[in-house]
Amino acid sequence: MKKISVIIPMYYEQDVAEECYSRLSNTLKNIPGYEYELICINDGSKDKTLEILEQIAYQDEKVKVISFSRNFGHQAAVTAGLQYVTGDAIVIIDADLQDPPELIPEMLKFWEDGYEVIYGKRKSRAGESPFKLLSAKMFYRTLNALSDVEIPKDTGDFRLIDRKVVDTINLMPEHNKFLRGLISWVGYKQMPFEYERKERFAGKTKYPLRKMLKLAGDGIISFSNKPLKLVGGLGILSIFVSFCLLIYAIVSYIFKLNDLSAGWTSLMIGITFFAGVQLLSLWVLSEYIGRIYDETKQRPQYIVDKKINL
Ligand code: UDP
Ligand code: MG
Secondary structure (H helix, E strand, C coil): CEEEEEEEEECCCCCCHHHHHHHHHHHHHCCCCEEEEEEEEECCCCCCHHHHHHHHHHHCCCEEEEEECCCCCHHHHHHHHHHHCCCCEEEECCCCCCCCHHHHHHHHHHHHCCCCEEEEEEEEECCCCHHHHHHHHHHHHHHHHHCCCCCCCCEEEEEEEEHHHHHHHHCCCCCCCCHHHHHHHCCCCEEEEEEEECCCCCCCCCCCHHHHHHHHHHHHHHHCCHHHHHHHHHHHHHHHHHHHHHHHHHHHHHHCCCCCCCCHHHHHHHHHHHHHHHHHHHHHHHHHHHHHHHHHHCCCCCCEEEEECC
């Protein structure tokens, strides 16, 4: 019998854990011809998430729990899930029920038809702030403008993927993963699956601005070198501007057009502007170097504190 595995990362999700479990298992047990497992990752929550998961797992051995020693982040949680799944078709879903579990049977049909990645594409997004909608839109457009691989717009990590894809992803030891990008990068037969993204069932978003910016940085930096080339472009541009100013100064001096000796304002503007350009360029470099440093340390991407039913 074929098996479906579902990966559910959870961070402070005590208000949704039970509902998430019951909606997922009600959906999955009614799919004929398949067995299933739910892999819940407690990403270092300090509320009752783990307690609730433990209770569920003791009653239902299809529920497997991995609990991290601290918060390692959503992408690390999904990465851990991918390393422990045993199914043939693997679903990645958020715990907050924004991605309806009831869509899994439809996605599975496409998998049976031979698609290897069926990625959720948000037709609409209920209950998100205008800021989140705008920033997400800008991010996906920027990412695609910069990146060499086509990364589908308006997608999240909600998707159904084939075992083959999971095995390929598991071979990649990189830190600071941007999984939705990696999954499109690996190729195979992919298709979008449009759906309406619902409001959070309960609780608040676990993606504050800081985490969103980190994810956006990981996305851009792991899929593009163009920011580095832009730094070079900026350098050439500023040399060109200074060369034009030099010619202007010489011409003014020779033909006595303007007296350029009293130049405090223009000097200050020039100095602060180019100091800004240089620091900005250093920042771009440091984002890359910081990530190279993360790779060289070769620390694990997460630490498992506890496993249940595994
Ligand atoms: N999440 C996680 N670790 C984190 C942040 C989030 O495991 O550090 C989980 C969270 O519990 C949820 C999923 O990632 O299942 C998506 O988070 P959330 O719904 O808060 O993000 P949003 O939908 O607001 O972008
Ligand atoms: Mg959510």
